[in-house]
Amino acid sequence: MNDHPSVTDELRARVRGIIxxxxxxxxxxxxxxxxxVSRLIGIVIPDLTNPFFSELVQSAEQAAANHGYxxxxxxxxxxxxxxxxxxxxxxxxxxxxxxxxxxxxxHTIKLPxxxxxxxxxxxxxxxxxxxxxxxxxxxxxxxxxLKLGHRRIGFISGPKHSVPAKDRLRGYLDAMEQIQxxxxxxxxxxxxxxxxxxxxxxxxxxxxxxxxxxxRPTAIFASSDQQAIGCMRAAHDLGIPIPAALSVVGxxxxxxxxxxTPRLTTVKQPIQRIAAAAxxxxxxxxxxxxxxxxxxxxxxxxxxxxxxxxxxx
Amino acid sequence: MNDHPSVTDELRARVRGIIxxxxxxxxxxxxxxxxxVSRLIGIVIPDLTNPFFSELVQSAEQAAANHGYxxxxxxxxxxxxxxxxxxxxxxxxxxxxxxxxxxxxxHTIKLPxxxxxxxxxxxxxxxxxxxxxxxxxxxxxxxxxLKLGHRRIGFISGPKHSVPAKDRLRGYLDAMEQIQxxxxxxxxxxxxxxxxxxxxxxxxxxxxxxxxxxxRPTAIFASSDQQAIGCMRAAHDLGIPIPAALSVVGxxxxxxxxxxTPRLTTVKQPIQRIAAAAxxxxxxxxxxxxxxxxxxxxxxxxxxxxxxxxxxx
DNA sequence: TTGTATGCGTTATCAT
DNA sequence: ATGATAACGCATACAA
Numbered sequence: 001m002n003d004h005p006s007v008t009d010e011l012r013a014r015v016r017g018i019i020x021x022x023x024x025x026x027x028x029x030x031x032x033x034x035x036x037v038s039r040l041i042g043i044v045i046p047d048l049t050n051p052f053f054s055e056l057v058q059s060a061e062q063a064a065a066n067h068g069y070x071x072x073x074x075x076x077x078x079x080x081x082x083x084x085x086x087x088x089x090x091x092x093x094x095x096x097x098x099x100x101x102x103x104x105x106x107h108t109i110k111l112p113x114x115x116x117x118x119x120x121x122x123x124x125x126x127x128x129x130x131x132x133x134x135x136x137x138x139x140x141x142x143x144x145x146l147k148l149g150h151r152r153i154g155f156i157s158g159p160k161h162s163v164p165a166k167d168r169l170r171g172y173l174d175a176m177e178q179i180q181x182x183x184x185x186x187x188x189x190x191x192x193x194x195x196x197x198x199x200x201x202x203x204x205x206x207x208x209x210x211x212x213x214x215x216r217p218t219a220i221f222a223s224s225d226q227q228a229i230g231c232m233r234a235a236h237d238l239g240i241p242i243p244a245a246l247s248v249v250g251x252x253x254x255x256x257x258x259x260x261t262p263r264l265t266t267v268k269q270p271i272q273r274i275a276a277a278a279x280x281x282x283x284x285x286x287x288x289x290x291x292x293x294x295x296x297x298x299x300x301x302x303x304x305x306x307x308x309x310x311x312x313x
Numbered sequence: 314m315n316d317h318p319s320v321t322d323e324l325r326a327r328v329r330g331i332i333x334x335x336x337x338x339x340x341x342x343x344x345x346x347x348x349x350v351s352r353l354i355g356i357v358i359p360d361l362t363n364p365f366f367s368e369l370v371q372s373a374e375q376a377a378a379n380h381g382y383x384x385x386x387x388x389x390x391x392x393x394x395x396x397x398x399x400x401x402x403x404x405x406x407x408x409x410x411x412x413x414x415x416x417x418x419x420h421t422i423k424l425p426x427x428x429x430x431x432x433x434x435x436x437x438x439x440x441x442x443x444x445x446x447x448x449x450x451x452x453x454x455x456x457x458x459l460k461l462g463h464r465r466i467g468f469i470s471g472p473k474h475s476v477p478a479k480d481r482l483r484g485y486l487d488a489m490e491q492i493q494x495x496x497x498x499x500x501x502x503x504x505x506x507x508x509x510x511x512x513x514x515x516x517x518x519x520x521x522x523x524x525x526x527x528x529r530p531t532a533i534f535a536s537s538d539q540q541a542i543g544c545m546r547a548a549h550d551l552g553i554p555i556p557a558a559l560s561v562v563g564x565x566x567x568x569x570x571x572x573x574t575p576r577l578t579t580v581k582q583p584i585q586r587i588a589a590a591a592x593x594x595x596x597x598x599x600x601x602x603x604x605x606x607x608x609x610x611x612x613x614x615x616x617x618x619x620x621x622x623x624x625x626x
Numbered sequence: 627t628t629g630t631a632t633g634c635g636t637t638a639t640c641a642t
Numbered sequence: 643a644t645g646a647t648a649a650c651g652c653a654t655a656c657a658a
Binding site: 025026027028029030032033038047048049051054055057058061062065070071072073074075088089091092093094198199202226229230232233236255256258259260261 | 338339340341342343345346351360361362364367368370371374375378383384385386387388401402404405406407511512515539542543545546549568569571572573574
């Protein structure tokens, strides 16, 4: 049945015939009990409601299906204890591998060795990882604003301790430092910390924009599309027109970004490629990256209508 | 171990001690092979990228976790053949039940009897079902517009053959008929058919709005929030201010609806309650509904800023 | 109340 | 090349 080489074509045909006839279906439980594979991949993410993660899960499910695998999803709600619990459950389910987007709390992941785990998006030193190249992606976006002539560029950062948030901040600083003369272009007052959701983005945008006109940024780079949309909302509430008086660039490239008014300029993450690579690695179709040498996939900028040259002061 | 009544406390304690000591974990594969439960629930949805479904899955996962169950998600991409394949996979995985959002193609679901399946959102006659009360929900939204004084109310319908789309249309007609005098308030030219996504909503909105001012609707009810957002985009592109010259009401109540500019008025579906009820029924914690008597849960209206009284012609 | 034997559906191993 | 058999880890039924 499993295409063993030393079996007659004739017998194989006979067996297949009977399989059809009886409507036989292999039982994965029995398979996974006897053998060592369950054809099951676990995926643990902080929040399925976040469009970035839901697209990630969907892409992973497709990639897994292509190899005859199924996905079991679990939500950690960004809570380390829940995350540990979920990983434990997946372990006892004998999944063949785990795709993990770790929660932001500082913590370590404990898992029985032998179970391959691949950390996605929020890289952790010491674990195999795949992610978009956030640092260069953000740099790309900020450079776009610099090229348009902006100099007071605000930055909505992600949660302070999260690795991707740090990477994105690094990219912002890279870009700002590279063109700054004597003055400090990237002053702390231009940086606001926020969670990645809409509402936090709105609050951060409000913080950056509720100032005298010549002090407030002429452009804002947000660390997520949701933040960017929240920020647009804040600008609107303050009566600041986009892009006339404020340029906004987001990060992620979720489908919604092209449906806002005006359409959001954003840095697009290669979500499908990330998911496909993660699955391929867990299934040994692709070599493991080095432990401290994660796979980074390039982002690209997607121009919308929220960016233009700054107004003269 | 399974808290059998006739076992000494002393023995129970001893066993628990050893369980701790050895770090024993029950093996679900073995359990499900021997017994008849796998503590696994399958869920098949058309598109995880749709915020409505991702929230549904997340809620189901939570509800299942509360009972010690896990969820296997699968995407059908609104394709009947894929849907059948997914159900087959779940069957062979011996899931204890399936939550299904069927695809829109006209089709029948085939599955081995004995496997409880509960159809959610897009009800099908002949299957156990749970859904929001779309018809009355839409009626609520349209009545809201009528009360504001609107009479030329456009309606963006869902795909013609889908059951919820028909229900929502019914609700629209209910409301319109109830106040209409002699004239036909709900003329066919006020109804546009579209898929539920952003882009289809934009096209439908464009169709309804690209007319002479005194012919175009003063308000539009969209069958999904994504359609509503697309429709707002179309209005904006045509230079029609919202809500001054056009009121818009959506349906679903996804988190994003409160982050648009202006905030979307929408009819909210009780997603969490739907998911919780579906899980409870599959786990026999709640009685099955009648076969042709689905459980309908009430919607409620959430007022945003996209609705106001119509301008005089 | 406690201990023990059987079989669930596979696959790997061994004998034919 | 094919057929037979044990073992995987658990729940159940039955014996002690």
